[in-house]
Amino acid sequence: MNKEREILAAALKLFVAYGFHGTPTSKIAREAGVANGTLFHYFKTKEDLIVALYNHTKEQLNGYLLTKQDESDSLESRMKSLYAASLEWGFEHKQEFYFIQQFHFSPHLAKVSEEDKEKQSRLHTGLMKQAMEKKVFKSLPPSLIGSILGSHVYATHQYLDSADLKTEDRAKVIDETFAMLWAMITK
């Protein structure tokens, strides 16, 4: 693995365990097996590293979600596969998923460029727009529906993370919670 990747991987591990404040760049470098100066060769500042790790992680997640999308499916099917794939990815990448949330409730969020934000939400907003056009949702503000969708994913992830289920039971929980969610927000 190249050094940049090693640094990102080490940063993820340590940020999740000790927080941004609790992880000095020196420890990240050591964990990554690189020299202190090397870290600053790849990332000009610590904040740059934090934001880059966020963008990198979101890219990984979105890449996975894209592979699970089938344009020929119905809107409901595509929404469900987005929901299910998010939870599967989150279950297989617990640290990454936790990090995204940690980052989201931090002032570093403001440092993500509009361009990156747009890239990261394109998939979701695209489906949302179609759903609004087809008027499948209850007449509520789109941003409220978006919020509810997103937090339902987090809630289910939180449960899946704490309960230690077999693969098939996990799939069942994902199915059921999506059905509940869908019934709640559609007409």
Added chain:
Amino acid sequence: MNKEREILAAALKLFVAYGFHGTPTSKIAREAGVANGTLFHYFKTKEDLIVALYNHTKEQLNGYLLTKQDESDSLESRMKSLYAASLEWGFEHKQEFYFIQQFHFSPHLAKVSEEDKEKQSRLHTGLMKQAMEKKVFKSLPPSLIGSILGSHVYATHQYLDSADLKTEDRAKVIDETFAMLWAMITK
């Protein structure tokens, strides 16, 4: 007026704006109008201050929620008033509400004592237990239902925070989202 309160208020403001990492104790002291040493008289370490601020904030929230509870109400009414009161408080105390979430996704959470955690969740767990006994919820794991309830509050708060509604429209959103939530989780 008292210095301890001033320090907590200043810490809240700065933590929300700049994060734990981005706020030195020196700035907190200055913002509070007290000397640097005074801060360490009340809080042995910076971490102590962070945890104390969390416990203090949760106490404020729970105190408010308690005043809105009426033991003679039906279970659904009490759940609804808990839901509505949480959102009203969150709307009137945006920084405090944001801080609770920020803290929740930080390693400092581990430093909250079991005793304090129990105190802070007593009201919610009490209602949950009654609901389970009366079998009003769908047959799902209680921790999953609890997660969904909690995150629905955050989702709605997020929307109320971003949209700038009049008081009556806000109440309407709270009513509607609770009705949706209740329909989703009950039999």
Added chain:
DNA sequence: GTCTATATCTCGATAGAC
């Protein structure tokens, strides 16, 4: 309890050899 002054230390970041 509150202040001033300061000790101690660690961190983020740089310089420069290879």
Added chain:
DNA sequence: GTCTATCGAGATATAGAC
């Protein structure tokens, strides 16, 4: 690109007068 060595800043925390 990667390393070693190190600097300067600024952080937490303490000491001691009042």
